[in-house]
Amino acid sequence: MVDFVLVPGAWLGAWAWDEVAEVLRAEGHEVYAVTLSGLAERHGSDSAQVGQQQHVDDIVSVVEGNDLRDVVLAGHSYSGIPVGQAAARIGDRLRRVVYVDSNIPTDGKSFIDGWSAEGRAWVEGQLAESGGFWPPLAADDYVDQDLSDEAIAAIVSRSTPHPGRAISEPAHLVRPIGELPTTYIKCLMDGAEPSRDVAAQLKSPNWELVEQPTGHWPMFSQPAALAKIFTGLA
Numbered sequence: 001m002v003d004f005v006l007v008p009g010a011w012l013g014a015w016a017w018d019e020v021a022e023v024l025r026a027e028g029h030e031v032y033a034v035t036l037s038g039l040a041e042r043h044g045s046d047s048a049q050v051g052q053q054q055h056v057d058d059i060v061s062v063v064e065g066n067d068l069r070d071v072v073l074a075g076h077s078y079s080g081i082p083v084g085q086a087a088a089r090i091g092d093r094l095r096r097v098v099y100v101d102s103n104i105p106t107d108g109k110s111f112i113d114g115w116s117a118e119g120r121a122w123v124e125g126q127l128a129e130s131g132g133f134w135p136p137l138a139a140d141d142y143v144d145q146d147l148s149d150e151a152i153a154a155i156v157s158r159s160t161p162h163p164g165r166a167i168s169e170p171a172h173l174v175r176p177i178g179e180l181p182t183t184y185i186k187c188l189m190d191g192a193e194p195s196r197d198v199a200a201q202l203k204s205p206n207w208e209l210v211e212q213p214t215g216h217w218p219m220f221s222q223p224a225a226l227a228k229i230f231t232g233l234a
Contacts, residue, residue, distance in 0.1 A: 005073045005074070009077025011136040013158070014034055019223035027231055036054075036055045050166055056082045072098060077103065080100075100218065106171060107172065137159070138156065144189070184207060186198075188213050
């Protein structure tokens with residue numbers, strides 16, 4: 001049995017992993033789902049000032065504070081960036097990093113640095129208009145992602161604005177992510193091929209690619225299948 005530390009993507013809290021965690025715990029694993037600072041039950045009026053490095057610290061604190069060993073550390077979407085940094089910091093406590101259809105960290109670059117000029121201008125405009133927050137998606141943005149109406153309604157109703165600093169601060173890697181044992185899960189309904197930076201890392205013998213035939217939020221669309229992938233790494 002291993003310790004799973006599960007980190008949700010933008011706008012979401014630990015609750016996003018409830019169904020996956022239930023399956024893993026039923027199989028005897030320990031599961032620690034993380035709510036990052038400034039989100040969900042940790043959201044407040046000053047949350048816009050929460051930076052990406054605080055999110056890295058949040059993850060490291062869960063691992064070290066609970067004295068976890070043999071850790072499978074998984075990050076979805078945005079959280080792949082702080083997860084990749086935290087994975088290097090926890091040293092020999094790490095069993096494997098799992099990126100769930102996520103961004104991955106590049107030293108010195110932020111979440112939005114990899115976006116097109118048009119996309120970056122769009123998100124920076126949103127931050128300016130919302131007082132430093134990145135507003136959650138609307139229901140229409142979740143269409144054609146293998147999600148039920150009930151799942152979409154739950155996501156939309158429970159999402160909270162994401163701290164703007166967290167997506168604009170650069171990553172700081174203490175070790176190249178290509179050196180870490182890693183599984184990248186590509187959700188095929190969100191694009192058939194990994195991004196260019198992920199494809200480059202997949203050339204490392206330490207990395208493997210797993211494909212899942214669902215949308216970008218597999219913890220809601222196919223939680224049992226995602227849990228099965230996780231347990232295959234345990």
